[in-house]
Amino acid sequence: MKSKQMVSNLYSGNRQISLKFCYFLVFSLLLSCGENNVKKVTSTQKETVENSSDTIQESGTTKTILCFGDSLTAGYGLDDIDDAYPAILQSRLDSLGLQYTVINSGLSGETTAGGRSRIGWVLNQKVDVFILELGANDGLRGVPLTETRENLQAIIDAVRSKNPETKIILAGMQLPPNMGPEYITEFRAIFPELAQKNKLELIPFLLKDVGGIAALNQADGIHPTAEGQKILAKNVWAVLEKVVK
Template sequence: MRNLRHYCTTLLLFILLSCGEKTDKKSEETSTEEVKTETKSKKSEEDVILFFGNSLTAGMGLEPSEAFPALIQNRLDSLGYDYEVVNAGLSGETTASGKNRIDWVLNQEVDVFVLELGANDGLRGIPIEETRRNLQDIIDIVKKKNPETKIVLAGMQIPPNMGQDYTSEFRNIFPELAQKNNVALIPFLLEGVAGDPELNQQDGIHPTAQGYKIVRENVWNVLEGMLKEKR
């Protein structure tokens, strides 16, 4: 508990400090377009898993190949699943800014949508109902775009800086929304990683490559059953 409190306090300080942050040519072009079309066609044969979140999803401080979405892609490939993982994480993202860019992200067809947002809201003391409403709106938009898209909601926790009531209400947003919308839930994305200096970078916030391997398992524990059912 003390480790988690230390992690969360460090996270709050970091967020507050960083938030301010012609014939022959035509023939050649036609040939290029054909290659692009063929590549796009091959990609479209794979189902898409899209991770939509903040710096935790983006893998801030690490190579993209070390972030947990890339690790999920490796797991899928090794098990013979035909899925393409898309990392749509953006550092500093809140539920409001996520809601503003969701339509653009959904320009592609998505089969599984993993929603990892809300932590920045809680750390900034944004009213609980506003965060809840934004998350609900994002879920509604995804469902409206394609009712067949499977949705996974990643739970998050924050420090008690805003008071115990706020902290508890924030934590409850995620299981309540998951139950209300009948979507899968990752209880706490950073379970087993938060607060452990050996598993976090020097900022004490973002997981190391080793920490992300644990995050991958937290995600996979929920995602695996969903993919098996779909298969």
């Protein structure tokens, strides 16, 4: 959906809302944003985002899908945020007449520890479906797997504690082979194991049919292009469809 169309829908029916959380993180990770592309969020800006979330909850009549992740969710490097998979999901839902508002809570450079630290105020709004897409930056950093697992579990627990009825979808992730066979095997296993333990819906691999394909990734070889994001949306929709229907 084009930006003009989304803006029109926002003011006419408060239907399509995309909240992009922008922080300044000095990371040298491959999934981090460059310093020139990230703005530091002041306390006033943070308050504005929180107030906007309250408005969504109070005035909207639709259910809420919150995409909580890193640069893959945030749409890093894209010319238009509407090309990121959360906005593509919104278009799909609207075309089917399904009453859902998709919120993009992706933050470039985010780790599971960072997600754990900000989950509290993100949950100030009512969330019906929570898509959890974190862990890639942990893996690229070589963060101990026990820490990644613990942080993901803490986020899941926080969502469940806030609203036990929230449906949680966990996005699986894999690492490039240069991280070492033992580490990448154990890393990949974290996601299905957490999904089984917590009875979550699982996207086996978010980057299926995109990861490692040069034509579908930006110059850095990691972040999907607009075409790549369409495939990410397809991978998410394969699981989300049965949840929203």
